[in-house]
Structures are given as C-alpha cells and as structure tokens.
Amino acid sequence: MKAVGLVVEYNPFHNGHQYHLHTSKNETNADVVIAVMSGSFLQRGEPALVSKWTRTEMALRGGADLVFELPYVYCTQHAEHFAYGAILLLEAAGCDTFCFGSEQGKIEPFLSLYQLIKEKKAEYDQYVVKYISEGNSYPKASSLAFYELVSDVLDLPDLTKPNNILGFQYVKAALDHSFRIKPCTIRRIHSDYHDQELPDQPIASATSIRKALMRQQDLESTSSYLPSESFLLLRSYGEFHDWEKYWPLLKYKIMSSSTDELEAIYEAEEGIQYRMKENVLEASSFNEFVSKVKTKRYTWTRIQRLCVHILNHVKKEQMKSAMNQNSYLRILGMTEKGRKYLNLNKKKIELPLISRISSVQHLGLELDISSAFIHSLALDFPSQKKLRKREFQPPIFL
Known part of the structure; x- marks a missing residue:
C-alpha cells in the first residue's frame, strides 16, 4: 500500500485542510494518508484549541487513515527541529512521500533552494x-x-511566507538525513496563513476560524468553513483552550520562580527571564504580558514557546535527555484501512509502535502525557478527569 504523509496541527480541521489532504492523496496516487499531528501544545507556542483526541477524530472523519502524535519534544520547537521530528516519523512509518501546502506550489524551487544554500x-x-x-x-x-x-x-x-518556511525545513530534513521519503507540495488556495477575519469564500485560515470560535457567540459563523463533522465535534466540545485560560497558572509559575529557576527552563536565553519577572505583575492578561516582554529580538512566537515550557516546567536538561532518546510512533487513531496498512508494514516500521500506554519508561512520552494533563486544566474537573483517563486508553478507531 502506497502512503503519503502529512505534517499537521488541525487546529481545527477545516475545509482548507480537507482540500490539502484529498489533493495530496490524489497527486501522489496514495492508498493511505498518514498524518503526524502535534499534541496538546503547538509549534507557535500555543495550547491547541481542543484536545488531540478531538482533533484526531476530525482528521479521521476528514480522510486520514492513520494519525500519529508528534511528541512534545518536536511539536513545541522552532521550525527546523519541528520539521525534523515530523519527517523522521513519516519516514519511520514507511511513507513514500510527504506533501505540504505552500505559497510556492511547486517542489522544484524548494530543491533548488536547498542546493543553493548547501x-x-x-x-x-x-x-x-x-x-x-x-x-x-x-x-x-x-x-x-x-x-x-x-x-x-x-x-x-x-x-x-510561513508555509514556505516550514516546507523548506521539511525538504531540508529529508535531504540532510538521506531519508527515502520524497517531498512534494501543493499550492495553498484562497486564505493566507495569518488572515484574521473570515472571508467570503469557504476556505479560511485556521487563525480566523479560531478568532471567531473564541467569540462564543460566533460559533455558528464558522460552520461554512469547516467539514460538518468538525463543526459538530467543536460544538459538542464545550470550552475552548486559549492562553488566557492558563494565564493565572503561568503568572504564578513566573512569580514563584527565581530568575535562576527560570533560566533553567528550556529556551530561556539571553536574560529573557529578567524581562518576564519585571513585567509579570504589570500585565492583566497573557496578551498584554507578551506585548510587554516582546522586543525586536524576543519575538512573540519565541516568548510563547518559552511560556509553554514554563507552564509545563520543562527544563533544558530534561528536554536534552528526551531528544537524545530514540523516538516512537504513538498511534492516536486509525481507520480500517489504516489498521490494514499497519498489519502489512509493522515489521518494516523502524521505531517503536505504541498503541496503548501501560507504563511510561520514556522521557518523551512522559512529556506528552504531562503536557496533556496540563492542557486539560482549562476545562471543568469532570472533563479534566476524562481527558487524563483518555491518555491510557486505546487509539480512536473508525
């Protein structure tokens, strides 16, 4: 069975994602679509809008056959590390190609750029x-x-352009490490990655959809931009996750930590911890806090990623040790076709295949689970309890 791999966040899964998924499958003549999806926290340093389990179900109902979790040690990193982790997992899963959306729309220019920079x-x-x-x-x-x-x-x-940046890093990861997997790209259509407002046509940016969803009264206004299954899953989810819900927790962590303790956190560099300590009591919200800390050198995204690590109490040594361990393929969900693919290829798969966690003996998995627990803290207690329990149950099967 021929497999195409996608690197995704699906935050949330919308019409543009569905177009990318189906076009990638058709362009590569693939039998199955394998998605490597970020877990509870995302590459730009944000909590995912809904749990990874809800986003997995969206992906499966939208056409994916297998969804693997991109571990915390990769999904909360800058573009180069994020891309390497994702392509490493797709290579290990046996994908023939990976396909990304880009503003460029042709793969040859990416290959030429790689050669030029090399x-x-x-x-x-x-x-x-x-x-x-x-x-x-x-x-x-x-x-x-x-x-x-x-x-x-x-x-x-x-x-x-943000998708070109990530796309180039995907290509670089594959070529730098002489992976077998081949790159391809399709052009993004209609919406721009950073568009803030919902457009007149049915493909909108995830940013504009999230912005509308966070205004609870605008939930219905997003329905035409989402596959019906995604919309129903969002409507039934309850409270959505955003940074403001974690602001009191983050504020406490920064206030109760010394500058030396903050300096030990992964990605705390160049004295940024001093700016955080100086501004944490002056900000009434997370957005105001980042605005105060941000400078030309300390970008918004960089500060957000550091805040993710502070919230999850991830230290430099801990991240270094986790990244030095072999990675793994944790299955979040699959269809019947996905299960058939695994049965046919499991002897060839090059990394440990994890379908259910019984005992955790891997630093990376510990981070995935603990970050999922912390992500759940934005919800009411029964929902927190349900999501904690979900971490130790089998993958979603459709």
Missing part, C-alpha cells in the same frame, strides 16, 4: 550572524540572509 552555507551563516548581531531575531536574520544569497535568482520560494 553550496553557500558558510556565506549564509555569516549573514545570519551579522543580522543577529544587529539585533534581529533568528527567523528575521535567516530571512535577511536568504535574500542576500538569492536576490538575483528567480523562482525560488519566498522564505518570508
């Missing part, structure tokens, strides 16, 4: 160092370095 790596790195020394964040410095190299080269992916 050939000029020393020059590229020098530009990155130069722009960081001028006070730019790493993402901004990387973008400026990119333009120094390719200013006179046509038809290369624009690395200021």
Whole structure:
C-alpha cells in the first residue's frame, strides 16, 4: 500500500485542510494518508484549541487513515527541529512521500533552494550572524540572509511566507538525513496563513476560524468553513483552550520562580527571564504580558514557546535527555484501512509502535502525557478527569 504523509496541527480541521489532504492523496496516487499531528501544545507556542483526541477524530472523519502524535519534544520547537521530528516519523512509518501546502506550489524551487544554500552555507551563516548581531531575531536574520544569497535568482520560494518556511525545513530534513521519503507540495488556495477575519469564500485560515470560535457567540459563523463533522465535534466540545485560560497558572509559575529557576527552563536565553519577572505583575492578561516582554529580538512566537515550557516546567536538561532518546510512533487513531496498512508494514516500521500506554519508561512520552494533563486544566474537573483517563486508553478507531 502506497502512503503519503502529512505534517499537521488541525487546529481545527477545516475545509482548507480537507482540500490539502484529498489533493495530496490524489497527486501522489496514495492508498493511505498518514498524518503526524502535534499534541496538546503547538509549534507557535500555543495550547491547541481542543484536545488531540478531538482533533484526531476530525482528521479521521476528514480522510486520514492513520494519525500519529508528534511528541512534545518536536511539536513545541522552532521550525527546523519541528520539521525534523515530523519527517523522521513519516519516514519511520514507511511513507513514500510527504506533501505540504505552500505559497510556492511547486517542489522544484524548494530543491533548488536547498542546493543553493548547501553550496553557500558558510556565506549564509555569516549573514545570519551579522543580522543577529544587529539585533534581529533568528527567523528575521535567516530571512535577511536568504535574500542576500538569492536576490538575483528567480523562482525560488519566498522564505518570508510561513508555509514556505516550514516546507523548506521539511525538504531540508529529508535531504540532510538521506531519508527515502520524497517531498512534494501543493499550492495553498484562497486564505493566507495569518488572515484574521473570515472571508467570503469557504476556505479560511485556521487563525480566523479560531478568532471567531473564541467569540462564543460566533460559533455558528464558522460552520461554512469547516467539514460538518468538525463543526459538530467543536460544538459538542464545550470550552475552548486559549492562553488566557492558563494565564493565572503561568503568572504564578513566573512569580514563584527565581530568575535562576527560570533560566533553567528550556529556551530561556539571553536574560529573557529578567524581562518576564519585571513585567509579570504589570500585565492583566497573557496578551498584554507578551506585548510587554516582546522586543525586536524576543519575538512573540519565541516568548510563547518559552511560556509553554514554563507552564509545563520543562527544563533544558530534561528536554536534552528526551531528544537524545530514540523516538516512537504513538498511534492516536486509525481507520480500517489504516489498521490494514499497519498489519502489512509493522515489521518494516523502524521505531517503536505504541498503541496503548501501560507504563511510561520514556522521557518523551512522559512529556506528552504531562503536557496533556496540563492542557486539560482549562476545562471543568469532570472533563479534566476524562481527558487524563483518555491518555491510557486505546487509539480512536473508525
């Protein structure tokens, strides 16, 4: 059975995701679609809108055949580590190709860019160092370095575009590690990644859908942008998760920690803990807090990711140890076709396959479970209890 792999967050699963899923399957002539999906917290340093189990069911009802969890050690990282973890899992699962959405829409320019940067790596790195020394964040410095190299080269992916950035990192991960899996891409249609408002046509950005959903009275306004199954699952979920619901917990963690204790947290660098301590009592909300801490160098996303690690109390040494362990494929859900694929290929799968957790003996899994528990704290106690129990039950089967 031929498999195409997708790297996803599905926060939530909307019409654009369904288009990407079905088009990827058709373009690659795949028999099954395998999704590697972020768990409870996401790459831009945000809590997922709903639990990973609800998002898994959305994915399966939307056409995915297998959903694996992208572990915490990868899904809460900057683009390069995030991409490596995701492609590593799709490679291990035996996918023939991975397919990502991009503003570029053609794979050849990504391959050309990879080769160009590889050939000029020393020059590229020098530009990155130069722009960081001028006070730019790493993402901004990387973008400026990119333009120094390719200013006179046509038809290369624009690395200021978020999907192109991730797409290039997926391609880089596969080629740097000589994986068998082959890259492909399809063009994003209609909505832009960062669009804030719902459009007139049926494909909207996840950002605009989340913004409308967080205004509870606008729940119905999102129905035309979501597959009916996704909308029904959202409507029955109850309270949605966003940073403001965790703000009192985060505020307590920062206030009760010394600057040395905060410095030990993963991604706490360059004295950012001092800015956090200085501003935590001056902010009435999470958004106001990040606005006060943010600078040219400390980007919003970087601060959010650090806040995720503070909330989950993930230290540098703990993350380093977890990343040094072999990874694993934890199954969140599957269809009958997905189960058939596993039965045919399980002897070839290169990483431990986990369908049910009985005893945890892996630092990465411990982080996945503890972060799921903390993610549940935004809900009422019966819902928290239900989600904690769900962590130790079998995958969803449709």
